[in-house]
Amino acid sequence: MSTIPYYQTLPDVSQSKMLLEPKPLPNDPTRHAYFSVVIKKNDGIEKLVSDFEHNVVPSAFIDKLHKMVFQDLTAVERGFGSIALTADTTQTLDATITALTGEITANGLARINADNRLHTAGTNSTVVSHTFTLTGSQSDITRVALFNNQTAPPTPTIGPTGAFTNGSTGPMSSGETVNVAVTLTTS
């Protein structure tokens, strides 16, 4: 049995522009933001451990974004400019997540407001980036997430989350750095 594309299941919208061309499924992993991560070892070698990897957009993030953008009448909520890391590989990254399992909270890798948050005028892109410098050893780093609060835990609302494309960083030592850059696009 063939699967009917979801855009063909909408009733009574035959005149809608939305039907002019096929749409990607809501869970299409080929859209959303792009994570790139570069680590620098103490011997000076740099390694690209995530090459503009696609993210997961949690439902909680979308709910929060709608509240901030369309519902709030006063500027009371901050944006998703904090970056968190984890060494966990067991958590299933999908729209239902509300926290980052095993979030690292020590050795210079704790969640933090990103150093740089730049939007290019006239375009749909913003880049959020930060360089973590280790103050102790870390066995591994595998995933990254954006949050709208720099204190962890508890978790306020989790934002786009991504796993490293090329596996993980492997063991890291004090003085080494982890550069995380998230390119966010809206449409």
Added chain:
Amino acid sequence: MISLCYMSDDKKASGPNTFVSITGASLRCDIHGIDTFDLNEWNAHCSDPANGHTESGSVKCIDCPNQVSVEGLPFIPITPKGKICELRCDDCLDTYIKANQALRGVNPK
């Protein structure tokens, strides 16, 4: 050497989406109609001064933990390390200029 400033084919979206798309899709310039997954093309377009793209937001001072607000900064290319933007806050810039003048034997005004 990091030279992977592009989107490979398997990372391209299958098409535009009209419904709510909070984050996603290609890099798009609403002024000049550029719509691409190619970072090299994107950086080339936005870097052209004639296209007038500028940066706004916040970056960390390179000499202290302070944040520096920016507005109207010339476009900075996207790299795997993000946008490389090295600025000093007002205090650190003043200190830097005075130290530089002292090294050169110039009397600070």
